[in-house]
Amino acid sequence: MNMTRTIIAALAASTVLAAAAWSQASLPSLSGEEIMRKVDANATITTMAYVGTMRIDLGTRILEKEMRVVAEGRDKSFVEFSNPEDRGVRYLKVDKELWMYFPSEQETIKISGHLLKEGMMGSDVSYEDALESGAISDKYAISLIGTETLDGRSCYVLDLNAKVRTVNYERQKFWVDGERFVVLKSQMYAKSGRLLKESQALAVRQFGSRWFATEVRMEDKLKKGGGTVFTMKDIQFGVTLPEDMFSLRRLAR
Amino acid sequence: MSRAAVALALLIPAMAAWPQAESQSEAQPETQTAFDPDAFFSSPGTEPGVLGDVASPARPAGLVFSGEASADILYTIVEPFDAAARTAGYTGATSLRLDALGGKPDEAKVEASVVVGLLDGDGSTMFLELRKLYLSIYSRAVDLSAGRMIINYGRGTVFSPVDLFSTVDVSDLRLGRTGTDALRAQLPLGSFSGLDLVATLGKPSGDGIAGGRIFGNAAGWDFGLSAFGAGLADGYGDLVAGLDFKGDLELGLSAEALARLPFSAWVPDATEAVYSLMLGADYSIGGQWFFDLEYLANLRSGSAQAVGDFRAAHNLFGSVSWKPDELTALDLRCIAAPAEGAVRVTFSLSRSVASGASVAGYLMYQGGDVTGVSLGTRLSVAY
8 A cells, every 4th residue: 555655656746747847848948148138128128107016014014105107228217106105205217326306305315325335224125226227148147057947937047147346246046937038036145145135026917029027026135024015007118208207307396 | 215115116117127138139119109297197096006996196186285293392401500590391392284285297386385383381382384385387498486495405414505595404303494485497408407596585685695506417426506696686795606516435425615705885895705615424334324424614704604504613513323124213413513612412213103103202402602401202193
């Protein structure tokens, strides 16, 4: 009887492994650079506008935020908060520069460089994460280290090692959906090898021919709390923006 | 305001538009669709928001009301180190701030902020402060505003000699600013530059201020150049010219320089000129410790006073804040004029106890002509 159970278990295990192997083997053979090019092709945007919601788990309390976001490429974005506590607070990001507008004092301030570097007020993200610009392939050596199944999706696993000093993280690891070419999970490491942050796509939606992560959890592994979940809603791609959309004038209006 | 929230909001487009590698040829072409910013910012979403069935608009149609109610209890000892002159007493202050905002970013905006309060000490005194009440009309060439508004030019947290209109209120725990009655025209010269023309309203010509400021951004540094006539309409006022900038070299750096040149019958009097120079630096460590340091020097060649509230030859401001989490803040700040023996120290601990509600305890010491110590607590609720 025991022998029969062992054989059945072995058969079941081999079936699962075979299925997993088939699933992984079914991914086309691509290099790390080719995979990132496909991710890029899938995710490249000209302009977009959306309603964003944020759920920040501080451990002892949940903070909820709501905002309107307009973006052009990855270098320009305009954010205006609409939840009651922060209504009217706005941010303008252009390339590596960031300005903030406080409606109560009618004040526009430029965010200092040291604040870009620091983690922010118990949060899971730094400004530097947000201001990251330029091509990943210019800054990181990308290599394919294997395939894995993540939440039932076959993924390429990429290892990114910094080629230049001007990067936020010495090493990153991406799990890229092998069919939809969306980054489903990423891990950011320090030079020491310590895991600093982790992000995971919680929802991926199709817009025309593109797949897009519309819900992402970010977690700072060095801090307490349950991370921050960001959700994008009412997404519009390819919108024609006013000429002065990303200007200090519009920030203060 | 959560910086985390903002960082994620900024991050998402960046993540979405993942590396712009050499694959533009593979990118999917997008059909451009019309976009109305007014409609986008003023209409509710179609999907659930964090507060309701649909996301709330950033700028709803009509007036949006918000505000804050606060109550302070303060115990003050005057001349605590002089038994003969020592007095002490409790003061209570209850205030209600009501803010109203309406309009569209491509058309016009109306904004108001009024504070009504009751001071309880030996007797009860009501007060009313109109912080803001102005109307702005926007066009492609110029943005026009009229009414009581905050005109905020300063780069410093406390010392800002170029802030001729809305100086910082150092008695306010939050270092807020007061509005000024003015007519303002803002002309854009580029995405990060413009010309700002301002004239104060409702003052006698001898007290009025009028002039302009040009501002821009170069090599990542924000800068401004200003020139205003203060009471110059009758030829017996001052010409006030300033330069300000803010940038960073890891350390956040700011500086302001101002020259006040008195005129008599339209003739400048260089012997009475006053020069002010402010240098400031800010830094943070680990996202929890924040440091701010400012120095203001006023150089007088005659008897004329420096512009602003800080008129001593040498003035110092320093602050240290510790924010162990998103909800708690411990602040220590000091403003001093060492040569005059004047000092104001504020120590406060605040904690957000619920959404929009916070409790703070604070200790204030003032030394100089009159010495006083105050111990207070504040409960405030935003709505």
